[in-house]
Amino acid sequence: MSAAINGGVEPSDFVLEVSGLGVSYETSVLHDVAFTLAPGQRLALVGQSGSGKSTTISAILGLLPGAGHVSSGTVKYRGEDLVHADRQRLQTLRGRSIALVPQDPMASLNPSMRVGDQIADALRTYGLSNSAEVTRNVVRLMTEAGIPDAENRRRSYPHEFSGGMRQRILIAIALSGDPDLIIADEPTSALDVTVQKQILDHLQKLVTERGTSLLFVTHDLGVAGERTDTILVMDEGRVVERGTPQQVLGNPQDEYTKALVKAAPSIVVEREQSPPNAAAAADAELRADDVSDVDAVASANVLDINDLHKVYKLRGRGKEVHALNGVSFSAKRGKTTAVIGESGSGKSTIAKIVLGLEKATSGEVLAGGRNVDATSRAERSLLRRFSQPVFQDPFSSLNPMWGIERIIREPLDVFKIGTQAERKRKVAEVLEQVALPASMLGRRPADLSGGQRQRIAIARALISEPELLICDEAVSALDVLVQEQILELLRQLQSGLGVSCLFITHDLAVVANMADDVVVMKSGEVVEAGTTRDVIDRPSAEYTQSLLAAVPGSGLLHV
Structure with missing residues (x-):
């Protein structure tokens, strides 16, 4: 990646470095994936289903399912090798240093637990034990995530929140370890445009105020273009194009990227009114x-x-x-x-x-x-x-x-x-x-x-x-x-x-x-x-x- 895209940051200062990454199951599914992420930088992985986006973040987090394994390359968090880190070290880093905001809050939240208790569980995992301090931090995190009346709403269950508010609860859980890298996996794909804007605005605010780095996985080119600094386009397990949003979306070079941009619907009305059938x-x-x-x-x-x-x-x-x-x-x-x-x-x-x-x-x-x-x-x-x-x-x-x-x-x-x-x-x-x-x-x-x-x-x-x-x-x-x-x-x-x-x-x-x-x-x-x-x-x-x-x-x- 060019110095211009990385903002001139030296490699030693990168939050995340992925180099030559390959992943295999019975066959190879990820090939020579490479990128870096600087402090406060927002980077998007885009591509159709099966392009390798989710496999890439699973490899970074050490969460490849079944027989999946890293077959080549390196993943480094602030210079530390993650590929060969043991389970205990990865568990320490997950949440505390590298947080994940998953796609489907109803699949990620326990429907039988109050949301405040779920955030509290995360806080206790990261070392807080004093009950009053845990409660104060639950309210603080819910408020930071944009949930109004957090003192009362912490006693509510997930089904009592809208889809956008449930996504904010996942953001609060992700923030509970005070990470410096957030990986957001399609966090707004099922949300309407106004709620999507609220969630993205809030993520942007958190990234700016905390200096947090953001790895954003999405199939929405509009979101990637508007909300990130750098876009990596993936196809069949490979990075086929990278650059600023203006470069990738405004002047795509790879044929696959051109097809993605062409297929992306716009709000320009192209459909002609047809006569009665x-x-x-x-x-x-x-x-x-x-x-x-x-x-x-x-x-x-x-x-x-x-x-x-x-x-x-x-x-x-x-x-x-x-x-x-x-x-x-x-x-x-x-x-x-x-x-x-x-x-x-x-x-x-x-x-x-x-x-x-x-x-x-x-x-x-x-x-x-x-x-x-x-x-x-x-x-x-x-x-x-x-x-x-x-x-x-x-x-x-x-x-x-x-x-x-x-x-x-x-x-x-x-x-x-x-x-x-x-x-x-x-x-x-x-x-x-x-x-x-x-x-x-x-x-x-x-x-x-x-x-x-x-x-x-x-x-x-x-x-x-x-x-x-x-x-x-x-x-x-x-x-x-x-x-x-x-x-x-x-x-x-x-x-x-x-x-x-x-x-x-x-x-x-x-x-x-x-x-x-x-x-x-x-x-x-x-x-x-x-x-x-x-x-x-x-x-x-x-x-x-x-x-x-x-x-x-x-x-x-x-x-």
């Missing part, structure tokens, strides 16, 4: 034989939501939470309607009500003109076929014990559609529609990549020929290349099949390039709705303007 309308007429109300099926809208309310009652507290408060909007046939907003805005609650997984407190939801609160078994069966979901995490929504063929075929079995031979042919057809080979049918979800699993989830949703796909954060956990592949697949399916899509997301860049219409929600209410071009290019609500302002890296990408 005649094929979809004709298809709706053909389905009239399946229901008693022809006019309902032939409705111009695939979805009509009128004055929808949903109130949750909190057990034992006598309190109510108004998740939805008078929501009304429509979604056109053959189009994509995006519902955006922060966590807790009510987006997913709408999806659950449309799918029949939740019942509204009041109001009306018409799917193809038919009320989703239908009471007869025949009507409920028709509604289940009408709308099918594609969830955020395909690994948790696909049965890990089943083969791919059975997973895709399941809706046909449930709805008793066709003979065994016809079902088999239909599975083959829909697998071809999502651009996967027939050889996939004998595999299980664990054998597939994240993008392949999401394609299987889409195939399963399509096989019963629904009129409406409900995609709930369906691409938020995917890297930019796989994300673009899935979005392009959805565009092609919509064009070829005339299927409508309700796209629930917090990613405005995805909305700008995927949706025809947008509904913006805040605290259970619709604050703005219109065509994508109107909402993105000419937002009228201050809340929408704040969402757009919070999108990271818009000045570096696609300039």
Whole structure:
């Protein structure tokens, strides 16, 4: 790395030095990875899933799973060799000197322990024993991490916090050892843009005030470009490009980096408004034989939501939470309607009500003109076929014990559609529609990549020929290349099949390039709705303007 990138710091002063690093399992997976990190420097590792980012940080921390081992090279923390350090020394360094902020707080926090007790456990591990001093430091760390009313909130459990607040608790735990190097592994990938900005602002403040070094692992090029000093691009276990954000994102040299930058969505609206889908309308007429109300099926809208309310009652507290408060909007046939907003805005609650997984407190939801609160078994069966979901995490929504063929075929079995031979042919057809080979049918979800699993989830949703796909954060956990592949697949399916899509997301860049219409929600209410071009290019609500302002890296990408 050049002296300019390192700020002229001499090698002896580096917090972290990685040189010629290779990692092997049965075969080599990491090859000659090298970089340095100076005090207070912020460095990003970017690349698609499987590029070697997580393997690199696992090697640094001495946490390679199974038969994984460092096969070549060195890792030095302030000049000390970590590759050959014994377990006790590594345990001493982890947390106290090198801290990790993991991606998923609900997988990292103990759901049965109060958050203050979890931070206290870390403090005791690092030597504090006086109970009053531990409590004072718990409150101090939670306050430093941006959690208000820390004295009272330390007694709360993880499920009583929002996603952004849970991530702040992980930051508080990471800070408890007063480290001089923080490794943040995708800490904001599942957060909406405003919460993401708050977390990143706070990390930046901590790095600046404490002089802490930051190794930031992410697939979000906008975050990497806006929040770090240096970017390393990884592909197939190798560093293929490095430099400042302006160099790497503004003028990429490697073909892989160029592909990443090109695939990264921007908030520039490129999708042209298409005319009403005649094929979809004709298809709706053909389905009239399946229901008693022809006019309902032939409705111009695939979805009509009128004055929808949903109130949750909190057990034992006598309190109510108004998740939805008078929501009304429509979604056109053959189009994509995006519902955006922060966590807790009510987006997913709408999806659950449309799918029949939740019942509204009041109001009306018409799917193809038919009320989703239908009471007869025949009507409920028709509604289940009408709308099918594609969830955020395909690994948790696909049965890990089943083969791919059975997973895709399941809706046909449930709805008793066709003979065994016809079902088999239909599975083959829909697998071809999502651009996967027939050889996939004998595999299980664990054998597939994240993008392949999401394609299987889409195939399963399509096989019963629904009129409406409900995609709930369906691409938020995917890297930019796989994300673009899935979005392009959805565009092609919509064009070829005339299927409508309700796209629930917090990613405005995805909305700008995927949706025809947008509904913006805040605290259970619709604050703005219109065509994508109107909402993105000419937002009228201050809340929408704040969402757009919070999108990271818009000045570096696609300039």
